[in-house]
Amino acid sequence: MTDAECLELLRWAAPRLGLRYEGFRRVRGQVCKRVGRRMKELGVPGLAAYLERLEADPAERALLDALCRVTISRFYRDHGVFEALREPLLPRVLEAARARGERVLRVWSAGCASGEEPYTVAVLFRLGLWPRFPDFGLEVVATDADGALLERARRGCYQRATLRELPSEWVDTAFTPQGGELCLRPEFREGLDFRREDLRQRMPEGLFHLVLCRNVAFTYFAPPVQHEVLARLLERLAPGGLLAIGAHESLPEDSMGLTRAAGALPLFHRADTGI
Incomplete structure (x- = not known):
């Protein structure tokens, strides 16, 4: 997935999942790598086909929501x-x-x-x-x-x-x-x-x-x-x-x-x- 495609995906997903697009600025690469792997698992030919799948399949949207979770954690952080x-x-x-x-x-x-x-x-x-x-x-x-x-x-x-x-x-x-x-x-x-x-x-x-x-x-x-x-x-x-x-x-x-x-x-x- 290219960076332009990643941006397109996040712009599509944010309003539908109740997310803030700007919050992913520093971590979008991490999120979109996960989504790219998911697209390969599904065998979809590209982003347009994956977006069609998301529009039609609530379960896939729920999975995308999980893929958008970003975890960076350590003891005594800040x-x-x-x-x-x-x-x-x-x-x-x-x-x-x-x-x-x-x-x-x-x-x-x-x-x-x-x-x-x-x-x-x-x-x-x-x-x-x-x-x-x-x-x-x-x-x-x-x-x-x-x-x-x-x-x-x-x-x-x-x-x-x-x-x-x-x-x-x-x-x-x-x-x-x-x-x-x-x-x-x-x-x-x-x-x-x-x-x-x-x-x-x-x-x-x-x-x-x-x-x-x-x-x-x-x-x-x-x-x-x-x-x-x-x-x-x-x-x-x-x-x-x-x-x-x-x-x-x-x-x-x-x-x-x-x-x-x-x-x-x-x-x-x-x-x-x-x-």
Whole structure:
């Protein structure tokens, strides 16, 4: 598939799948290689024939939607975000929760891919926060639309390269070597619940002190879908709760009363329940 054909495909697909064409600028080659392989599997003679197939076949459109998912994940990605969560943001959230009689920190990792983000939260909580808040437990709901990625996440084993931004002493404490990989020790898997859910269709119920929705909705979803997703995310933020988005993302123009919680970092809280 040529680059011109790739652009044509993405322009066709974006409005039909609720996606934002501009979000694929840096990753379109990766997506279109997948689509090219799919076209070879089908034996279609070219892009025009594949577009005809997509128009006529809802199942093929659903498969194209899956092929458009982009996964780039590692532990402690955008480390400044996690450093700010470690101190001062989450300690403030925990103090406020304690004052309300709560004893569980609830976190939602939306678009968790193969698990690096929710496990980062688990390691940060146990090694960075729990010594100061030993009366708290942790619950992490981690959702993604890709079942294969979730299976990798449940396995909890990774190449050392994906851990390079995690503090080295945390790597030594939280992981154990197994067959050339590093695997999470059992205590760092406690409280994690991996679920197959597509943000555009379903979200977990309940309130969360921290929602991480990074490099998914506000990069790849069309603006109307972004607004809908943001509204539903905010319904799930506990009082004083935090929303984290990707480092290169921005919220929709109507950000529904959110203000930045840590300078220029992509961390937000409600203006009326600030921490």
